[in-house]
Amino acid sequence: MARIVMKFGGTSMAGSERIRRVANIVRRQQAAGHEVAVVVSAMAGETDRLVNFCREANPLYDPAEYDVVVAAGEQVTSGLLALTLQALGCQARSWLGWQLPVHTDDAHAKARIEDIDSAALLASMAGGEIAVIPGFQGLSPAGRVTTLGRGGSDTSAVAVAAAIGADRCDIYTDVDGVYTTDPRIVAKARKLKYVTYEEMLELASVGSKVLQTRSVSLAMKEGVRVQVLSSFIDDDATPADEIPGTMIVSDEELEGHEMERQLITGIAADKNEAKIILTRVPDRPGAVATIFAPLSAANINVDMIIQNVGRDKGETDVTFTVPAADLLRAQTLLEAQKEAIGFNRIITDSKVAKVSVVGVGMRSHAGVASTMFRALADRGINIQAISTSEIKISVLIDEDETELAVRVLHTAYGMDAEGEAA
DSSP states (O other): EEEEEEOOTTTTTTTTHHHHHHHHHHHHHHHHHEEEEEOHHHHHHHHHHHHHHHHHHTTTTTTHHHHHHHHHHHHHHHHHHHHHHHHTOOOEEEOTTTTTTTEOSSSSSSOOOOEEEOHHHHHHEEEEEEEEEEEEEOTTTTEEEEETTTTTHHHHHHHHHHHHTTTTTEEEESSSSOBBSOOOOOTTBBBBBBEEHHHHHHHHHHHHHHOOOOHHHHHHHOOOOOEEEEEESOOTSOOTHHHHHOOEOHHHHHHTTGGGGOOOOOOEEEEEEEEEEEEEOSSSSSHHHHHHHHHTTTTTOOOOOOOHHHOOEEEEEEEEEGGGHHHHHHHHHHHTTTHHHHHHHEEEEEEEEEEEEOOOGTOOEEEEEEEHHHHHHHTTOOOOEEEEEEEEEEEEEGGGGHHHHHHHHHHHHTTSSSSOOO
């Protein structure tokens, strides 16, 4: 018998029929002898609807009252799932964030979980009751409802799993696992059996939408084994224990599957990037700091950075990327600091994309970068910027060449073989 946390996202909870399907998946796990807790998101689109109500009521809304409103979406689905499970003959009850409680800090709309009181929850589960917990919500030190920000339900599920010492946290989504790349771009993309926390963090940060970085980071910190599965399966399908999705595990656990370790784990693409070039920046100490200090103060994340070879007159060009949604704000901030920075001209380009290859195998194998650069060059794809980490290489290219680049790299690293990847 195992203790399992099961998490279902908004598309899985979108309407009574889908909630019944979720209830049947949960019931089968309990029937197999497992202790089960379920964490649910609001119905697809519901949080956006509630956010719009807040904006219409008061554009300068109080974040604490905002949290009261937007936390309601998960409260509804947790109650509906508990009712549906009861209709199927299961013992079930909902536990709202303030009832456990899930203790958070007081940063409303973007709170972080500090700890979870699990004694009552464990006692309930030990008695055969299925616990249904709304994700995304908690309780502040002042006793107010808080929400965790977008992707918060995944984080809630991992936190609950850590608090109750779960054997694993199953996250059910609209995909059946983590693939070597987006199957919609590469038909021969393969589902992975194992991915390390570090690889999943990198993939999430460079465009993979399977899991949020906060949830992966927490799983890594707490040592929670996370499995990604599809909730869109038939009612009579084989249980998840017998046909697993992708398991997110520690590097140490993956060492036990050494034959299944790959050089490159995945390829991700992100079109939500924008490039900024500042020309003729003074080539002197502190010049670059004057560029990035105002962006940092405005919470604008800067990714790739290139400082070109200096010009004859003690000047240089500086190129960097920011999220596309922040381009106009970044441009406005930099124009306001033009005199202090001393640049001549600002050039922007929003028609770019970041393509990344990720894999822990990079640590012990040479030639990963040269394979990437050669493969792109052979297809005439120009690289505009490069950034690297210990297990990741990212390049900036023209947005129109994104899909071609992903397919070329998937082939170049020998990831096109038939069947499921290990």
